[in-house]
Amino acid sequence: MEKDSKIYVAGHRGLVGSAILRRLQAAGFTRLLTRTRSQLDLRDQAAVDAFFAAERPDYVFLAAAKVGGILANATYPAAFIYDNLEIQNHVIHAAYRYGTQKLLFLGSSCIYPRLAPQPLKEEYLLTGPLEETNQWYAIAKIAGIKMVQAYRRQYGFRGISLMPTNLYGPGDNFDLQTSHVLPALLRKFHEAKVDAAPRVVVWGTGAPRREFLHVDDLADAALFLMEHYDGEEIINVGVGEDLTIRELAELIKEVVGYRGDIVFDTSKPDGTPRKLLDVSRLHQLGWRAKIPLREGLAQTYAWYLEHQAEG
Numbered sequence: 001m002e003k004d005s006k007i008y009v010a011g012h013r014g015l016v017g018s019a020i021l022r023r024l025q026a027a028g029f030t031r032l033l034t035r036t037r038s039q040l041d042l043r044d045q046a047a048v049d050a051f052f053a054a055e056r057p058d059y060v061f062l063a064a065a066k067v068g069g070i071l072a073n074a075t076y077p078a079a080f081i082y083d084n085l086e087i088q089n090h091v092i093h094a095a096y097r098y099g100t101q102k103l104l105f106l107g108s109s110c111i112y113p114r115l116a117p118q119p120l121k122e123e124y125l126l127t128g129p130l131e132e133t134n135q136w137y138a139i140a141k142i143a144g145i146k147m148v149q150a151y152r153r154q155y156g157f158r159g160i161s162l163m164p165t166n167l168y169g170p171g172d173n174f175d176l177q178t179s180h181v182l183p184a185l186l187r188k189f190h191e192a193k194v195d196a197a198p199r200v201v202v203w204g205t206g207a208p209r210r211e212f213l214h215v216d217d218l219a220d221a222a223l224f225l226m227e228h229y230d231g232e233e234i235i236n237v238g239v240g241e242d243l244t245i246r247e248l249a250e251l252i253k254e255v256v257g258y259r260g261d262i263v264f265d266t267s268k269p270d271g272t273p274r275k276l277l278d279v280s281r282l283h284q285l286g287w288r289a290k291i292p293l294r295e296g297l298a299q300t301y302a303w304y305l306e307h308q309a310e311g
């Protein structure tokens with residue numbers, strides 16, 4: 001990419017898109033294109049087409065998606081499958097049609113079979129049944145991966161797909177009904193500290209294992225791979241280490257400085273038991289995560305304290 005290439009970041013207000021935008025700005029790219037949802041609804045094919053016809057971006061980071069935690073996926077399955085299929089179909093097709101040189105598509109670690117061997121290698125895609133709770137989202141993302149591969153095969157379109165592990169960081173969703181576990185627990189422990197509450201309720205058994213990558217690391221990997229990788233195979237992006245939800249809760253309790261108890265609500269689902277990514281392919285390509293979890297948690301907690309009034 002040249003510093004004056006026209007680069008469209010779809011979803012620039014989200015956790016991932018905003019981090020990619022910051023990273024591109026920091027790297028000195030000057031022609032960054034963005035549109036808010038009210039300016040451009042990516043589920044509207046005619047609007048997406050008109051936008052690409054007028055702007056003809058050279059590069060596209062497709063970070064727009066409907067995302068959410070375990071409860072949001074269970075509550076809005078139709079929105080998760082429809083919105084994501086629409087958004088990615090329209091953007092990928094328009095990018096191909098209007099001469100985009102390269103597009104980066106973001107998937108998710110939930111595309112892998114629920115009980116695949118760990119750590120998850122890229123080739124485990126479509127080798128077994130999916131986790132029930134987020135299958136709608138996963139199916140849409142798998143369709144996106146296949147679409148990017150199909151456009152490369154049939155049209156020579158240069159699309160690449162990254163599979164990030166669970167992400168967190170500034171700009172995350174802290175709504176307890178729809179968020180992922182990490183921001184939910186930061187908020188729960190913070191509020192319990194402020195209210196001097198005796199306990200914090202954590203969903204599930206605490207036994208599932210999750211891997212967490214700071215979104216600034218993901219944005220760095222996205223820029224790196226956009227510039228240095230051009231292949232059909234999907235690439236996992238993670239840190240290569242995980243911890244249990246119980247260990248995460250204890251770490252967050254410490255970072256927040258809460259002194260009460262942790263209790264587990266086992267009426268809530270655990271979701272998939274483990275989804276640790278195998279990141280050897282990423283390491284071979286020359287990229288590694290840099291932000292340690294404790295440091296990233298402290299930084300995200302500071303961001304939350306500064307911005308909670310806005311939520």
Ligand code: GDP
Pocket residue numbers: 068069070071110134166178179180181182184185201202203204208210245268269270271272
């Ligand atoms: P997942 O990674 O797709 O399963 O999505 P989540 O990040 O929402 O959940 C990860 C794990 O954390 C699941 O086992 C949840 O039951 C557990 N968990 C514990 N407390 C919470 C909470 O307050 N919110 C959420 N979203 N998950 C929680």
